Amino acid sequence: MPRWAMMIDLDKCVACQGCSIACRQENSTPVVSPQQAALGRAIRWNDVFPLPLNEPEGAGKYPNVRVRYMTRPCMHCSNPPCIKVCPVQATYVDEEGLVRVNYNRCIGCRFCAIACPYGVRYFNWEQPSWNPQMAQRLNPDTVSENGSLEGPAVRPKGVVEKCTFCIHRLHKARRKANLEGRPFRADEYVPACVETCLAKARFFGDLADPDSTVSQLAHSSRAFRLEEEAGTYPNVIYLREG
């Protein structure tokens, strides 16, 4: 059983936000007006934000300024605080370590968004909308099992959504391998952000396989996880800037 994991090398990341854009295109993330975005209602499954976040920590004064950029998908924690609080099992972790959201089940209580220490969960404050050109080019893929609705399917108003590690790509790759009558290989599946990363700062693979790139990199002395003290054991591992 694979355990999907992502490595992000902050030394290589150029903060181009290509991962964010690729994610938007791949997952049909709704577009909000600038006013709504200013209110903090923009949906960015893969967010790129400057650090430090808040004034008291301080980025320094000219000429000694140090601003760093952090790129952040869903951490897909091994011990996710979000799934423990969901009252209806709309969000759950599957056997391959992916934390998933069923849009057809979610009641919109936003408890998971409150519980997540990383702020990766987004709420649909209004009916999702796109400008006309984009609305015609939404990703047609969905992930649906027994009446559930997941993946890049258009989310209704009032539910929570977040990065899925492009789970529809995993399903497609599995289906393809099945049709061709051969076993599925872990390197056939890669999320859109990893595929697009121009600095090759992102790696994706199976952490359960000791020979995979992510397993090798996870042993690096630069490897760390976000908010490790929260005890969530994320499957997104960062490589510290050297």
Add this chain to the structure above:
Amino acid sequence: MLRVDAQDKARLIDPLFQAGPRFWLAVAALTAILGWGGLMYVRQVSEGLAVTGMNRPVYWGIYIVNFIFLIGVSMAGTVITAVLYLTGVNWRRPITRIAEATTVFGLMIAGLQVIVDMGRPDRMLSMFIYGRVQSPLLWDVASLTMYLLTSMFALYVSLMPDLGILRDVLPEDAPRWRRTLYTFLALGWRGNREQWRRLERVTRVVSVLIIPIGISLHTVTSWILSTTLQPGWHSTILGPYFVVGAIFSGIALLFILVTIARQASSLKFYVEPKHYRNLGWLFITMSIAWFYFTYTEHLTLVAGQDLIEFPLLASKLWGKDALTFWGMALLMMLAAYVLISPLLFPHRWAAAPFFRPRVTLAAAASSGIALALALLPQTQAIVAGPTTPSLTMALLGTAGALALAAGVSALAWLKRHVATAAVIASIAVVVGMWLERWNIIVPTVTHPRLIAWTIYAPTLTEWSLTAASAALFILMLLVFFKLFPIVSLWEVAEGRIVDEAQARIAIPLPPESTPPRWQRFGIRRKLQ
């Protein structure tokens, strides 16, 4: 045929069948507010929660503040009634009905807040179909349902003998539907020995059960917050803190409602200053407990200087949340002062000319003027204006001293007007406790770990729905007490019998002897 004391009938039963213009005016005004709230809710459902002030990371706002506040004030009724019943307190009788009704309607409105807050209210039933018992939210649903059902049951059981009385002594011109209603709800109550025995037994069992159920509800509500990893919430103190705050705000709301009902209905014949004084002791205890918990909660944050939690505390003490935090603290201190200091005030000082209401008013007004002078921005043109910092400080000091003088000079008045003092304290506590719930929710959600700190301001929709919830609560109470007597007829009658029996027990006075003072200390002096 059940009978009732003629005076009780005139005071409690007859008003149920007379609705004056004041009643209909109140109903119309409340319905108008409710209608406006309904319109705003329809807009919220059709446009999404974008019409609220919530955002990322402020995923929870004023609806959850209201929810916790309402859960808290609903503690008053049933649990306090149950405790007073089990301890055999006789003065509880006239206030039990209003306390129990407060609980039932408060809980209903609290449940409504959760539905209003949901992104998908159409999937509400999923909570029961797919409910995960591991989720603290489901614990709260279970606990709330249980407390609501038990409270409704307690209210109904204690109403039953009154319904039997109402059925039998109904005025001739009463509308038919009301006769049918009372006959149906009385469930054949005839008031025979077996029925009374069963009523006693059921009341006793419910009274014992409802205390742990009530405490569980407040604790579980705090667990929704404290089981998450969020700064300021992830603490064991929240459970008992919520229970204490619940009883505290519950008594405050009870005082306010009883006082309003005294003005507006015949409750004034039944509730005396004695009730305010006795319940006041519980109020003071809860006030002290509240200060203890608040201090403890913040002390650990100060001492820990945790990187995630300390900014939260800083925001409360001198940052963006300082207004609500210090507003809460000042209101609670005012309440504690109004409740406690008149008890310490010696009777014989009241004659001094300083302790007059007019001195209080004058001192308070002068304090306000001094404060305004100190805080108003001064232009350069006013040469004599307080432009120098030392003068501003002097003015602030004067304002403080005058406020203190106003407080001290009011003591004699507060000591004489027990009920008014209790209501002043209660209003301060109700507002203060709402602010306390705000101070628990909002600073934490605006200071997350990996999102930039934000501020939260509720929009018109949220304020409208809050006002509509309050209106619905008052409307429910108004209509309920137009249908059912505000004082439990049978409990008051029973109380009179108990009082009479107790009055007949003659405790012999100790033998008349007044030993000289020195003899009490064992000093014997030879007398001529």
